[in-house]
Amino acid sequence: MYWKVQFFIDGVWRDSVSERTIPVLDPATEEVIGEVACASTTDLDLALTAVAKGFRTWQKTSAMDRSAVLREAASLLRQRAEAIAVIMTQEQGKPIAESKTEILASADMLDWFAEESRRTYGRVIPARSEGVLNLVLKEPVGPVAAFTPWNFPVSQAARKLGAALAAGCSVIIKPAEETPGSPAELVRALADAGLPPGVVNLVYGNPAEISEYLIPHPVIRKVSFTGSTPIGKRLAALAGLHMKRITMELGGHAPAIIFDDADLTTAAAVLAAGKYRNAGQVCIAPTRFLVQDAAYDRFVDEFVERTRRLKVGPGAVEGTTIGPLANERRQDALEALVEDAVQRGASVLVGGRRQQNKGYFFEPTVLTDVPLDARAMNEEPFGPLALVSRFKDMDEAVQEANRLPYGLASYAYTRSIRTSTALAERIESGMLSVNHYGLALPETPFGGVKDSGFGSEGGSEAVEAYLATKFVSQGSPAGT
Numbered sequence: 437m438y439w440k441v442q443f444f445i446d447g448v449w450r451d452s453v454s455e456r457t458i459p460v461l462d463p464a465t466e467e468v469i470g471e472v473a474c475a476s477t478t479d480l481d482l483a484l485t486a487v488a489k490g491f492r493t494w495q496k497t498s499a500m501d502r503s504a505v506l507r508e509a510a511s512l513l514r515q516r517a518e519a520i521a522v523i524m525t526q527e528q529g530k531p532i533a534e535s536k537t538e539i540l541a542s543a544d545m546l547d548w549f550a551e552e553s554r555r556t557y558g559r560v561i562p563a564r565s566e567g568v569l570n571l572v573l574k575e576p577v578g579p580v581a582a583f584t585p586w587n588f589p590v591s592q593a594a595r596k597l598g599a600a601l602a603a604g605c606s607v608i609i610k611p612a613e614e615t616p617g618s619p620a621e622l623v624r625a626l627a628d629a630g631l632p633p634g635v636v637n638l639v640y641g642n643p644a645e646i647s648e649y650l651i652p653h654p655v656i657r658k659v660s661f662t663g664s665t666p667i668g669k670r671l672a673a674l675a676g677l678h679m680k681r682i683t684m685e686l687g688g689h690a691p692a693i694i695f696d697d698a699d700l701t702t703a704a705a706v707l708a709a710g711k712y713r714n715a716g717q718v719c720i721a722p723t724r725f726l727v728q729d730a731a732y733d734r735f736v737d738e739f740v741e742r743t744r745r746l747k748v749g750p751g752a753v754e755g756t757t758i759g760p761l762a763n764e765r766r767q768d769a770l771e772a773l774v775e776d777a778v779q780r781g782a783s784v785l786v787g788g789r790r791q792q793n794k795g796y797f798f799e800p801t802v803l804t805d806v807p808l809d810a811r812a813m814n815e816e817p818f819g820p821l822a823l824v825s826r827f828k829d830m831d832e833a834v835q836e837a838n839r840l841p842y843g844l845a846s847y848a849y850t851r852s853i854r855t856s857t858a859l860a861e862r863i864e865s866g867m868l869s870v871n872h873y874g875l876a877l878p879e880t881p882f883g884g885v886k887d888s889g890f891g892s893e894g895g896s897e898a899v900e901a902y903l904a905t906k907f908v909s910q911g912s913p914a915g916t
């Protein structure tokens with residue numbers, strides 16, 4: 437074993453009071469590489485007491501001081517990026533270069549939120565009477581319960597922690613138990629940067645037990661979750677029952693619409709990179725490739741060629757461009773989706789199988805002629821699976837793009853500004869990127885509509901989600 441990941445509660449690294457732990461596997465070898473502490477309700481009570489105390493401290497900390505801590509944490513993350521990348525690749529599987537990119541992107545995110553924390557402005561509303569000041573104050577909403585997934589263990593946590601801390605909130609964060617080590621390093625960077633005790637508390641355990649205990653608890657004022665749509669709906673319902681604010685970043689099934697007039701070489705190159713990054717385990721990954729008739733053959737040839745060039749292997753091995761899936765569930769899910777599609781008449785152009793050696797590897801796969809009732813055309817594959825189909829005109833493409841209840845990311849390639857503008861108006865998604873891959877920057881909104889969730893985790897909207905609005909109308913006492 438090379439590490440044991442502990443909780444961080446009230447500024448102290450500690451084990452569960454029950455001493456229970458959960459094993460952590462390397463998805464490239466299926467071997468146990470460590471363990472993570474598993475919370476009981478006693479541990480959660482300690483975290484709740486700490487987060488309430490942390491909130492009292494942090495809400496009174498000036499925006500300038502909050503900003504300085506976030507900046508310092510960003511700087512520490514950059515200094516430690518190489519070492520944290522090794523941990524991330526061991527527990528999650530992605531190639532080392534991708535792990536490092538994620539950590540550096542997380543540092544950029546903390547920097548952005550450091551800047552935004554100094555701009556949580558209120559406003560003054562013109563009054564109806566002389567001597568009256570109508571003030572709109574922005575206040576931190578209170579202690580937050582945050583749940584983050586295993587696909588981007590550090591950056592998903594950085595999005596939530598950065599925004600919450602910028603607003604003046606304290607947090608109990610529960611990252612995924614499959615990938616506990618790298619988000620613990622993010623928390624360590626914040627602590628080493630001078631974050632007061634109790635402001636960020638880190639726990640792990642049984643996800644359902646933890647969310648069901650924390651969300652209804654009166655100390656918690658806001659819930660932020662990134663994960664699947666079914667779990668998101670369950671947590672949002674629980675939060676609603678207890679009148680807690682929510683941010684929900686859920687699944688997607690992104691359409692990528694390639695028109696006849698597109699630069700097809702760029703489209704194939706950029707979309708293949710977007711599809712296979714992190715072995716396709718990305719909520720905004722392009723999945724349904726809708727290609728206009730005249731562009732179809734050339735786009736498919738170029739896309740398949742790029743898929744064939746990928747080198748599947750352990751993320752720690754030099755030259756690997758696509759690592760294993762993060763866990764066995766994903767491998768089983770991918771296999772079932774491909775089998776179902778093939779049974780219903782789909783053609784496999786490349787890939788289609790799990791690799792038989794140890795590790796949760798799955799071949800990058802391109803399917804064509806997938807009928808609309810195939811499971812893969814309706815459920816988020818969350819893996820290296822591209823589904824390619826044809827369309828004749830804009831109406832047909834938009835109808836297919838909007839067919840699913842998901843509405844997270846969408847992509848389009850066209851040289852026509854008229855086509856691009858029409859898509860901007862007609863596509864039902866939280867994000868649309870035309871002619872390049874321009875999503876998920878710290879300064880731009882990040883979030884979905886419909887079953888893909890609620891709220892935004894980028895841009896100034898991200899901080900707004902952690903602020904409450906208070907209106908103060910101040911008159912002048914008589915005689916002053």
Ligand code: NAD
Pocket residue numbers: 583584585586587611612613643644645647648662663664665667671685686687688718719765816817818
């Ligand atoms: P899952 O729904 O079981 O879990 C997703 C995440 O939620 C995990 O991190 C898990 O620890 C957590 N979780 C599960 N049950 C929970 C509960 N009751 N309370 C609190 N947290 C809980 O799915 P999975 O098998 O781990 O992942 C596959 C699916 O998850 C994918 O199909 C994808 O839709 C979704 N996912 C989405 C994102 C994203 O970025 N939006 C990230 C990871 C996974």
